[in-house]
Amino acid sequence: MGEFKLGRMTLKSLFSKPATKLYPFEEPTYYQETKGHIVIDVDKCRYCGVCANLCPTNAIEVDRKAYTWTIDRFRCIQCRNCVHVCTESALIMANEYAEPSTEHVREVFEISPEEREKREAAAAEKAAKAAKLKEEALAKKKAKAKEE
């Protein structure tokens, strides 16, 4: 006779803790590798746009001039591709899932004012240097043409 084969296991289950978690009353377990949501350290970002170009769902937008990094959480599939391609390690995959939302909003991350000032100053310096070099090259060219 082969009845009640599962009896012992079922009885055990009757007196043990539920196998499932009573979310949201109990905290979910996150592991070190759990793919929750993408977090950016905007001050580390170079705004190169590689993450946006290689995103399989085009969830990311990068504006180099305005120093903004935008993500559409509804489009993100947590593939971690942007994390793999980021050369500055500015992107990390946080373990907690993104907050649920009923509205389709894009999250915009802006650079901090201090960092913006620093970068703008560096950019201005670089532009000035380039202009100076260009001027010098032009002057040299002119002088050479005069000699000839």
Added chain:
Amino acid sequence: MGQRTVIPFGPQHPVLPEPVHLDLVLEDERVVDAIPQIGFIHRGLEKLVEKRDYQRYVYVAERICGICSFGHSFGYSRAIEALMNIEVPERAQHLRIIWHELSRMHSHMLWLGLAADAFGFESLFMHTWRLRERILEIFERTAGGRVILSVCTPGGVFSDIENTELRAICDILATMRVEYDQICATFFEDSSVRSRLVGVGVLSQETAREFGTVGPFARASGLAIDGRMTDTDAYSKLVAFEPILSNDGDCYARCWCRAQEVRQSIDIINEMVDKIPQGEVRAEVKGNPAEGAEAFARMEQPRGEAFYYVKGNGTKYLERFRVRTPTAANIPGMVAAIRGCDLADVPNIILTIDPCISCTER
């Protein structure tokens, strides 16, 4: 001869969520013919190779199926590796097989649960799925996702699993095996299960061969077809690999084959963990596939052999990508198994081929 009646089955049916439609031709309660129809869930994923570059397409490939998602990303990556002559590091090969065998275990346990639910054994269904949850936890611990792992890529895998973690996985599987054996005892010995499965939907070895069936469906009819037997990847490093075979060809044999394959997968994972070498897990993939270059890869997915074909056109986008999934090969065999059965056994027979219509239509 009684009057013939045609009864529609599916595409929405309580026993299986897969959208397959069958026109069942009945004579009284006996099914004399079944006409299958698919085409309710086509998503055009193959066409997307023209829009996603070959490295990014792996994220689409793994969405072909929600159950063997790792298997599809693995198969696609292998096809690309064959196309571009990429040598995958040994450690990555071993890790891929560990994940692939884990996904076979979770697929079979999911199926065993669904089968139990189909023949009305609710508590067996719950216990099987409770056990399957541990595999999903292993996935989350190692790859970060429970179903879609996004860990396999052309050239290797994105993340490594530390050796201590691999040992911990073996320990989890060892404890799981004890409980799994109790569940299997119910599947194989309980008289209510046997009465629903033994002698139902018999497919002979000749018919199975004739219709080109694959996977556990073919192996339950005694056909020794298993892609892992001839695999050149890390599977070839296994000391011995014998496919699980049964000669009965009925629903019970299909159930038995899948249940035994879970045990076999545990053994394969243990052996892979013992043999895994140290080293890199990802080879660099540079350049684009050459124009007109073609390649294919064969994989033993949980449901049977899958075939992946890729063709390059000199750009970062592929010219063509094609998948032949195991269910596509098994549908003619399923129709043959249904012929002659009782109407009440149809859901059981359909379920025992483990159909994945989403894969088949892509």
